[in-house]
Amino acid sequence: xxxxxxxxxxxTNNEVPFSxxxxxxASENSRRKFLGQAAATSAVIIAGSASAGNLPPDVPNWSRTxxxxxxxxxxxxxSKYEEDVVRKRVPWLTPDSIASISFTPLAExxxxxxxxxxxxxxxxxxxxxxxxxDHRLMIHGLVEKPLILTMExxxxxxxxSRIHFIECPANSAMEWKGPQVGRLQFTHGMTNCCEWxxxxxxxxxxxxxxxxxxxWILAEGADSAGMSRxxxxxxxxxxxxxxxxxxxxxxxxxxxxxxxLLTPGWEGNTSIKWLRRxxxxxxxxxxxxxxxxxxxxxxxxxxxxxELIGKAYMFSWIMEAKAIVTxxxxxxxLKGHGKYIMNGLxxxxxxxxxxxxxxxxxxxxxxxxxxxGLVLDKCWTRxxxxxxxxxxxxxxxSRATDEHGYVQPTIEQLREARGVSSIYHNNAIHxxxxxxxxxxxxxxx
Amino acid sequence: xxKFNNLTKGLTVTVLALAISACSQSNNSEVSQSQEVKSDxxxxxEGKEIQMPGAIAAEYKEISVKGPFNFGQTATDEExxxxxxxxxxxxxxxxxxxxxxxxEELFDKKCAxxxxxxxxxxxxxxxxxxxxGTLTDPQKPERTVGSYWPYASTLIDYTHRxxxxxxxxxxxWDETWSISAYVLYLNDIIxxxxxxxxxxxxxxxxMPNEDGxxxxxRPDTHNTRCMKDCKDPASxxxxxxxxxxxxxxxxxxxxxxxxEGHELGQKIYDATCxxxxxTGLAGAPKVxxxxxxxxxxxQGKSKxxxxxxxxxxxxxxxxxxxxGNMELSDDDVKAAVDFMVKDAEL
Numbered sequence: 110x111x112x113x114x115x116x117x118x119x120x121t122n123n124e125v126p127f128s129x130x131x132x133x134x135a136s137e138n139s140r141r142k143f144l145g146q147a148a149a150t151s152a153v154i155i156a157g158s159a160s161a162g163n164l165p166p167d168v169p170n171w172s173r174t175x176x177x178x179x180x181x182x183x184x185x186x187x188s189k190y191e192e193d194v195v196r197k198r199v200p201w202l203t204p205d206s207i208a209s210i211s212f213t214p215l216a217e218x219x220x221x222x223x224x225x226x227x228x229x230x231x232x233x234x235x236x237x238x239x240x241x242x243d244h245r246l247m248i249h250g251l252v253e254k255p256l257i258l259t260m261e262x263x264x265x266x267x268x269x270s271r272i273h274f275i276e277c278p279a280n281s282a283m284e285w286k287g288p289q290v291g292r293l294q295f296t297h298g299m300t301n302c303c304e305w306x307x308x309x310x311x312x313x314x315x316x317x318x319x320x321x322x323x324x325w326i327l328a329e330g331a332d333s334a335g336m337s338r339x340x341x342x343x344x345x346x347x348x349x350x351x352x353x354x355x356x357x358x359x360x361x362x363x364x365x366x367x368x369x370l371l372t373p374g375w376e377g378n379t380s381i382k383w384l385r386r387x388x389x390x391x392x393x394x395x396x397x398x399x400x401x402x403x404x405x406x407x408x409x410x411x412x413x414x415x416e417l418i419g420k421a422y423m424f425s426w427i428m429e430a431k432a433i434v435t436x437x438x439x440x441x442x443l444k445g446h447g448k449y450i451m452n453g454l455x456x457x458x459x460x461x462x463x464x465x466x467x468x469x470x471x472x473x474x475x476x477x478x479x480x481x482g483l484v485l486d487k488c489w490t491r492x493x494x495x496x497x498x499x500x501x502x503x504x505x506x507s508r509a510t511d512e513h514g515y516v517q518p519t520i521e522q523l524r525e526a527r528g529v530s531s532i533y534h535n536n537a538i539h540x541x542x543x544x545x546x547x548x549x550x551x552x553x554x
Numbered sequence: 555x556x557k558f559n560n561l562t563k564g565l566t567v568t569v570l571a572l573a574i575s576a577c578s579q580s581n582n583s584e585v586s587q588s589q590e591v592k593s594d595x596x597x598x599x600e601g602k603e604i605q606m607p608g609a610i611a612a613e614y615k616e617i618s619v620k621g622p623f624n625f626g627q628t629a630t631d632e633e634x635x636x637x638x639x640x641x642x643x644x645x646x647x648x649x650x651x652x653x654x655x656x657x658e659e660l661f662d663k664k665c666a667x668x669x670x671x672x673x674x675x676x677x678x679x680x681x682x683x684x685x686x687g688t689l690t691d692p693q694k695p696e697r698t699v700g701s702y703w704p705y706a707s708t709l710i711d712y713t714h715r716x717x718x719x720x721x722x723x724x725x726x727w728d729e730t731w732s733i734s735a736y737v738l739y740l741n742d743i744i745x746x747x748x749x750x751x752x753x754x755x756x757x758x759x760x761m762p763n764e765d766g767x768x769x770x771x772r773p774d775t776h777n778t779r780c781m782k783d784c785k786d787p788a789s790x791x792x793x794x795x796x797x798x799x800x801x802x803x804x805x806x807x808x809x810x811x812x813x814e815g816h817e818l819g820q821k822i823y824d825a826t827c828x829x830x831x832x833t834g835l836a837g838a839p840k841v842x843x844x845x846x847x848x849x850x851x852x853q854g855k856s857k858x859x860x861x862x863x864x865x866x867x868x869x870x871x872x873x874x875x876x877x878g879n880m881e882l883s884d885d886d887v888k889a890a891v892d893f894m895v896k897d898a899e900l
Binding site: 204249408 | 614616617619621622623624625626627628629633634637638639640641642643645668677678679680689690691692693694695697699702703704705707708711712715716719720722723766767768769770771772773774775776777778779780781782783784785787790791792793794795825826829878879881
């Protein structure tokens with residue numbers, strides 16, 4: 110990455126010293142010569158005034174010197190002052206760094222879209238490097254006409270663009286027994302929300318002609334895990350997409366480049382990345398990731414559910430409603446007394462968010478927050494709530510209600526229903542404790 | 555279980571009716587009034603749209619063109635056969651056969667470095683055996699192949715599909731049947747180590763937890779949209795980070811960072827290097843393979859460091875840069891090399 114003193118030479122693609130690059134070009138024409146001189150001059154100014162103030166009444170250095178040339182970074186990179194805004198891992202969470210997970214820095218996300226470089230990923234066998242020319246999607250099984258499609262074939266179908274969240278069902282999994290990871294990025298960061306562009310799976314299924322006995326679809330990835338899930342036909346025909354675009358560009362490799370499935374609102378692992386095969390079957394295939402993993406072994410405390418102790422939910426696809434306050438949060442404490450606007454994200458795999466309520470006292474009293482921006486199906490929804498803070502301790506909670514009336518549960522309600530060892534689908538109301546100094550801790554009440 | 559298709563137009567759904575006015579005008583703390591309404595994309599009560607405060611409920615416009623498009627090529631039987639790898643419960647059972655006795659040697663060679671000689675799991679890698687009777691333990695249920703998995707087909711499928719971890723789809727079907735038989739033997743599900751496991755005998759195996767699964771029973775919580783005096787303030791007990799787990803992941807990162815020398819080397823080896831250097835995969839010198847390591851060290855330790863950091867294509871195999879884990883610093887990689895070399899020297 111280029112720093113202040115070097116740029117990428119657009120013709121050679123090499124990183125070269127900033128002034129040197131311009132001086133070399135300067136011999137080519139007078140316009141560039143002018144720039145070169147300006148750059149050389151600016152270097153002197155920067156060197157000579159390193160301690161000068163950038164604040165009024167002083168004029169900042171960057172206002173008195175030329176900036177970097179246009180297209181210094183042909184793709185573009187964030188400001189160097191944002192270098193801490195990155196996905197992170199929790200090293201002890203997985204046995205290795207290949208079958209692992211990275212977390213979205215939710216505290217730093219604006220609006221309803223996670224940028225591609227910040228969108229969390231879960232990979233089960235690493236990120237393959239796939240040449241799209243050699244990538245194929247095979248559709249076979251209980252069909253009239255088995256097909257092999259190239260990426261070019263797939264892009265010829267009519268496509269749609271949809272903004273949907275993806276959430277790993279293990280999001281918040283570390284919190285079943287108690288608060289464990291004290292940052293928003295780690296309590297809730299296994300989610301992203303992007304505009305996905307692709308072909309409705311229904312379109313492709315109509316092309317191959319599904320036989321009447323075809324009720325399930327095995328979707329399989331081209332990664333070394335051969336990541337695979339059985340998807341019921343109803344979902345396939347409803348809103349499932351075969352996706353090649355993400356936030357306006359091609360899918361990122363870690364999001365399944367060149368092709369992935371997207372099952373909106375369902376647990377993220379069903380949106381098979383690096384999609385290579387769809388087999389129409391009569392029954393589910395009971396793959397590892399729908400039996401050994403991503404099933405919910407429960408131990409209900411509720412005596413009315415005693416018969417379910419030691420049983421496991423299978424095919425627990427839907428991500429239920431969840432809301433989380435992204436400001437204030439441990440990464441974003443309050444600084445000084447006065448007016449603030451609380452901010453957060455809510456989402457549900459069942460459809461649209463209908464309400465988000467806020468509590469400042471650990472769930473005794475609640476106030477309805479405003480939903481802001483667009484409220485879309487199976488999509489991150491922004492909410493906000495203005496408040497004034499005078500240094501008192503607060504227990505901030507947020508509670509989502511979906512459009513069907515389902516209300517996000519408390520952690521105790523979840524424990525009553527499922528115990529503490531089911532790993533997945535913890536969508537409990539979360540609590541941030543704001544201390545008198547404005548710092549924020551992750552707690553449970 | 556959720557009916558996921560009840561979100562489409564024209565179906566009956568329940569919405570919380572007039573929740574905003576109900577809670578603002580009443581001291582009754584619970585908004586329990588719900589009504590059955592017909593839904594299109596906009597929630598309605600008695601024909602009137604419910605406005606969502608402060609937000610716009612938007613809709614997408616569809617492309618209207620319909621197929622058939624007839625793109626692509628017909629998949630031939632031969633093409634399908636090469637990719638049609640999944641094994642279901644009695645579906646697409648593969649050819650070949652194997653016994654636990656055959657599987658033991660293969661398992662030791664290809665699986666034990668991560669899963670342990672008896673399937674006990676090394677480090678945080680999956681435990682494959684044991685855990686019988688623990689599923690009802692509310693605190694520490696142990697989900698192994700034997701205690702948890704409903705069908706043996708999943709074991710066959712996954713072993714062939716994705717194992718050994720660094721070299722997926724490298725096992726023959728005979729090897730797959732053998733290793734699967736051995737894992738079932740470790741779990742006392744196959745008792746005779748000469749039992750020939752194959753498509754012909756598959757249905758003789760019944761997994762102990764086959765009946766342990768139920769379809770998703772969510773929603774299984776029934777919170778209400780209580781707005782006022784929802785609980786007794788005296789009942790609020792604040793629980794902070796669990797003892798022994800650290801207060802935050804960043805703290806854990808810091809803890810890892812202060813580990814030094816041999817211990818750091820071992821941690822990094824366990825997490826990144828063992829996959830290949832524990833098994834000799836991809837031509838990697840195994841930790842205990844002193845002769846090979848000494849040969850490598852003859853070119854100087856700095857050369858070994860350099861190859862480990864930057865990657866190396868050698869005569870016998872390939873070393874990916876930083877063992878494929880780009881999060882490792884130069885010092886991390888050196889510590890791991892030191893660990894492996896030291897073990898080789900012992």
